[in-house]
Amino acid sequence: MQELEPDRIVRLEEAGPRVVLLDQRRLPDEEVDLVCTNVAEVAEAIRTLAVRGAPAIGIAAAYGLALAALRGDDLAEAERVLAASRPTAVNLFWALDQMRADPTSERARALHREEVDRCRRMSAHAAELFTPGTRALTHCNAGGLATGGYGSAVGALRAAFERGLLASVLVDETRPLLQGARLTAWELETVGIPHAVIADSAAASMMARGDVDLIVTGADRIAANGDTANKIGTYSLAVLAQHHGIPLYIVAPSSTVDLATATGADIPIEEREGAEISTRFAARNPAFDVTPAALIAAIVTEVGVHRPPYAESLAPARTFA
Amino acid sequence: MQELEPDRIVRLEEAGPRVVLLDQRRLPDEEVDLVCTNVAEVAEAIRTLAVRGAPAIGIAAAYGLALAALRGDDLAEAERVLAASRPTAVNLFWALDQMRADPTSERARALHREEVDRCRRMSAHAAELFTPGTRALTHCNAGGLATGGYGSAVGALRAAFERGLLASVLVDETRPLLQGARLTAWELETVGIPHAVIADSAAASMMARGDVDLIVTGADRIAANGDTANKIGTYSLAVLAQHHGIPLYIVAPSSTVDLATATGADIPIEEREGAEISTRFAARNPAFDVTPAALIAAIVTEVGVHRPPYAESLAPARTFA
Numbered sequence: 001m002q003e004l005e006p007d008r009i010v011r012l013e014e015a016g017p018r019v020v021l022l023d024q025r026r027l028p029d030e031e032v033d034l035v036c037t038n039v040a041e042v043a044e045a046i047r048t049l050a051v052r053g054a055p056a057i058g059i060a061a062a063y064g065l066a067l068a069a070l071r072g073d074d075l076a077e078a079e080r081v082l083a084a085s086r087p088t089a090v091n092l093f094w095a096l097d098q099m100r101a102d103p104t105s106e107r108a109r110a111l112h113r114e115e116v117d118r119c120r121r122m123s124a125h126a127a128e129l130f131t132p133g134t135r136a137l138t139h140c141n142a143g144g145l146a147t148g149g150y151g152s153a154v155g156a157l158r159a160a161f162e163r164g165l166l167a168s169v170l171v172d173e174t175r176p177l178l179q180g181a182r183l184t185a186w187e188l189e190t191v192g193i194p195h196a197v198i199a200d201s202a203a204a205s206m207m208a209r210g211d212v213d214l215i216v217t218g219a220d221r222i223a224a225n226g227d228t229a230n231k232i233g234t235y236s237l238a239v240l241a242q243h244h245g246i247p248l249y250i251v252a253p254s255s256t257v258d259l260a261t262a263t264g265a266d267i268p269i270e271e272r273e274g275a276e277i278s279t280r281f282a283a284r285n286p287a288f289d290v291t292p293a294a295l296i297a298a299i300v301t302e303v304g305v306h307r308p309p310y311a312e313s314l315a316p317a318r319t320f321a
Numbered sequence: 322m323q324e325l326e327p328d329r330i331v332r333l334e335e336a337g338p339r340v341v342l343l344d345q346r347r348l349p350d351e352e353v354d355l356v357c358t359n360v361a362e363v364a365e366a367i368r369t370l371a372v373r374g375a376p377a378i379g380i381a382a383a384y385g386l387a388l389a390a391l392r393g394d395d396l397a398e399a400e401r402v403l404a405a406s407r408p409t410a411v412n413l414f415w416a417l418d419q420m421r422a423d424p425t426s427e428r429a430r431a432l433h434r435e436e437v438d439r440c441r442r443m444s445a446h447a448a449e450l451f452t453p454g455t456r457a458l459t460h461c462n463a464g465g466l467a468t469g470g471y472g473s474a475v476g477a478l479r480a481a482f483e484r485g486l487l488a489s490v491l492v493d494e495t496r497p498l499l500q501g502a503r504l505t506a507w508e509l510e511t512v513g514i515p516h517a518v519i520a521d522s523a524a525a526s527m528m529a530r531g532d533v534d535l536i537v538t539g540a541d542r543i544a545a546n547g548d549t550a551n552k553i554g555t556y557s558l559a560v561l562a563q564h565h566g567i568p569l570y571i572v573a574p575s576s577t578v579d580l581a582t583a584t585g586a587d588i589p590i591e592e593r594e595g596a597e598i599s600t601r602f603a604a605r606n607p608a609f610d611v612t613p614a615a616l617i618a619a620i621v622t623e624v625g626v627h628r629p630p631y632a633e634s635l636a637p638a639r640t641f642a
Contacts, residue, residue, distance in 0.1 A: 028601060170605070173598060175496060175520040185602035196595075197604040199496040200522040201554025205610040208556065233522025235529065239564045240557060274517075277494060280349060281506035283518040284491070289526040 003190060006116050006149035010051060012063040012105050017070040019063045023050045024145055028186040039068045039078040046085040046092075049177065053146020054220040054256050055115050058091030062099050062108040069103040087268040088229055088288045090221040090258040116149035118253040118302035126156030126216070126251045126300040130165035134213045137170040137203060140231035141183035142218025142251065152218045152251045154187055156300065161193050168194040170206055174231060176276040176285065200233050207244040215241050219252040219299075226293030226310025227264025232286055238295035247297035254301045254317040264290035324511060327437050327470035331372060333384040333426050338391040340384045344371045345466055349507040360389045360399040367406040367413075370498065374467020375541040375577050376436050379412030383420050383429040390424040408589040409550055409609050411542040411579040437470035439574040439623035447477030447537070447572045447621040451486035455534045458491040458524060461552035462504035463539025463572065473539045473572045475508055477621065482514050489515040491527055495552060497597040497606065521554050528565040536562050540573035540620075547614030547631025548585025553607055559616035568618035575622045575638040585611035 010021050016035075019042050023034040034050045036042045042064035045051050051060045061082045068078035079096050086092060098111055130136075136157060140146075143154035151158065160166040169188060174180035181197045188195040198206060206212050215237055221229045228234070228250050241248045261267055267290060274283030299306045299314065306313040331342050337356075340363050344355040355371045357363045363385035366372050372381045382403045389399035400417050407413060419432055451457075461467075463474035472479065481487040490509060495501035502518045509516040519527060527533050536558055542550045549555070549571050562569045582588055588611060595604030620627040620635065627634040 171602075172522070173496065175494065175522060181599050181602065185599065189602065195603065197599045197602050199553060199598060199606070200520070201493070201496060201557050202605070202607055202610070204557035204560055205553060205607055206605075208610070232520060232526060236522050236525035236557070236561060239525055240560055243560045243564070277520060278502050278506065278518045281492075281502065281510065281518050282516065284523070284527075285520070286523060286526055289523070289529070 004144045004149070006112060009145060009148055010056065010060050010063060012066055012108060014070060014105060017067055019060065019067050021045055021051045021060065024052055024183060025050055028182055038071065039064050039073060039081050042067065043081045043085040053141060054089035054091040054218065055147040055253055056145065057086060057089050058095030058255060059112045059115055059148040061092050062095040062111045065096060065099045065103045066105045066108040070105065075103055086270060088220045088270045091255045094255045112148050115147060115253060115255065119147050119150040119152055119155045121302040122152060122251055122253060122300050123150065123155030123159035125304050126249065127159035127163055127165065128305065129214065129249055129298065130160035132165055133167045134160065134165055135167050135211060137172070137206065137212045137215045138184060139172040139180060139217045139233055139237055140174045141179040143184055143187040145183050145187065146218060151187065152253065153216045154184060156216050156251045157193060158191055166193065170212065171195050171197045172200045172203060172233065173197050174233065175200055203237055204240045207240055207246055212246055215246060215248040216251055219250050219256050220288055221261065221267050222250065222252060222257045222299060222314070223261045223263050223267060224259045224311060224314065225263050226296060226299060226308065226314060228291045228296060229264065229267045229269065229288045230291065232289050235289035235291045238291040242295050248295060249298050249300060250296055251300045254303060257301065257314055257317045259314070264292065325465045325470065327433060330466060330469055331377065331381050331384060333387055333429060335391060335426060338388055340381065340388050342366055342372045342381065345373055345504060346371055349503055359392065360385050360394060360402050363388065364402045364406040374462060375410035375412040375539065376468040376473070376574055377466065378407060378410050379416030379576060380433045380436055380469040382413050383416040383432045386417060386420045386424045387426045387429040391426065396424055407591060409541045409591045412576045415576045433469050436468060436574060436576065440468050440471040440473055440476045442623035443473060443572055443574060443621050444471065444476030444480040446625050447570065448480035448484050448486065449626065450535065450570055450619065451481035453486055454488045455481065455486055456488050456532060458493070458527065458533045458536045459505060460493040460501060460538045460554055460558055461495045462500040464505055464508040466504050466508065467539060472508065473574065474537045475505060477537050477572045478514060479512055487514065491533065492516050492518045493521045493524055493554065494518050495554065496521055524558055525561045528561055528567055533567055536567060536569045537572055540571050540577050541609055542582065542588050543571065543573060543578045543620060543635070544582045544584050544588060545580045545632060545635065546584050547617060547620060547629065547635060549612045549617060550585065550588045550590065550609045551612065553610050556610035556612045559612040563616050569616060570619050570621060571617055572621045575624060578622065578635055578638045580635070585613065
């Protein structure tokens with residue numbers, strides 16, 4: 001298998017014009033492109049998780065706005081449609097903000113390149129948190145698919161593995177949509193990192209057995225005080241990690257840090273359709289949860305390793321406030 | 322839908338002779354009987370989870386031994402085959418022990434009746450732990466399907482609901498085999514108890530929101546000191562419950578109490594095939610975990626509500642030692 005190139009994950013083609021996405025809903029069984037010829041289709045791709053992961057959502061939205069500009073569409077309306085696609089990841093709003101003054105394909109591509117470059121830098125910082133033989137656990141997919149290339153939490157695992165510091169990874173399957181079992185396992189296989197998928201509910205048991213040295217995840221929004229919204233189940237891991245004396249690290253680009261949001265209580269949490277959980281019985285399906293800063297050992301961005309108190313240490317990562 | 326009668330869940334028919342099981346793997350989509358005409362087929366039904374739940378496994382094994390006796394098979398060999406089907410639930414070994422001196426269909430039916438009767442008594446005791454408006458959370462299926470009728474943890478929910486003490490139930494879907502989403506939701510629908518299925522990893526978030534007043538589960542084996550083996554994920558819930566100040570109650574018949582096993586460290590934990598988690602990537606699949614007694618607010622058997630220290634309070638529930 002080949003390493004995923006950033007423009008394989010999402011790209012803009014002026015001829016068309018169109019935004020082309022690797023459809024993440026069909027991975028790992030099929031590698032199929034989804035072609036979006038207008039902003040409504042890009043927003044639908046975001047809403048239905050053909051493209052997902054906070055940074056990748058931002059990148060797709062940037063390309064979406066550039067697509068609207070190429071088509072001569074109303075840009076304010078295009079921005080409104082894209083902003084309404086998903087509520088939790090701040091990168092979406094950050095990217096639209098970045099594009100407003102210069103909604104060109106060049107600007108969108110630069111934003112994409114910068115985001116992948118941030119991943120490589122934050123991953124190098126995060127690798128410093130690993131020691132030889134580290135057995136890590138991760139949740140959901142904070143890989144190249146989620147960030148437009150290289151990955152944040154998966155990037156940290158890659159950087160640690162390249163330095164000989166990572167022994168193996170336990171991958172939470174991440175219900176209901178199995179981003180861990182489908183996407184993270186696929187990415188780890190690609191780069192040759194030993195891994196095993198587990199049921200989300202088995203993580204506590206693995207910690208109690210002494211099989212987990214650290215936990216690393218991405219983020220969808222980090223509030224000014226360090227409270228972090230991420231895939232449902234991250235908060236569960238954080239509480240379990242504290243109980244077992246295991247550090248939980250968040251790895252995310254500064255585009256995920258939202259200093260305009262004071263605390264996690266101010267982060268809107270997307271409730272998705274119950275049918276993702278059960279098509280037969282009533283269900284509740286919050287897509288994200290909020291992990292209090294007190295349960296996070298460190299937050300890593302491209303700026304460096306931020307330690308508590310986050311109200312002070314995150315200030316240099318300010319990108320959207 | 323009709324309340325499940327005990328002989329619909331598992332029964333012995335002398336004409337044949339055969340053991341007939343409601344195939345729990347196909348619920349709730351289809352209600353299909355699985356017919357076993359020899360002990361190997363009964364053991365296979367237990368191994369492949371056509372019948373599951375610690376007390377129901379014991380009952381099926383008892384019928385299996387009676388089937389062997391009716392057929393004139395070697396009973397020592399029949400017992401060996403049944404005992405090798407699954408390792409964690411002590412009820413299996415307890416039931417074989419109970420049947421050894423009198424391997425008749427009458428004895429097996431009496432054992433089945435007694436187990437359902439225990440469920441009704443423990444459920445009445447457990448209902449005392451509920452207060453008006455209680456919102457409960459449960460994991461896996463400790464319902465009539467798991468006990469041969471009425472249920473243990475689900476029995477407690479039923480008894481509390483009948484007394485006007487239960488408002489609603491959050492049902493962990495219970496990966497990988499979805500016993501909660503398939504079986505518990507189905508049973509709660511049958512008896513009209515309001516419920517919603519959640520991803521296992523969402524339980525912590527529901528606790529943090531204040532939406533869970535207590536947690537109630539069954540058990541597969543309870544050691545003399547109160548350490549309890551149950552479906553993978555129960556230990557996770559127990560740690561999360563402690564963090565949020567929510568009581569976790571275990572409801573199980575005395576046939577699940579194993580005073581010959583000193584602590585949870587001595588309980589064999591079944592590792593099932595990774596393919597239940599992922600058919601594409603490597604996986605680890607422990608089917609059970611052990612919750613330390615210190616995280617359990619009370620254990621309820623047909624004898625009553627047992628409080629810590631369990632080494633003393635469980636002694637009257639001695640049935641297999």
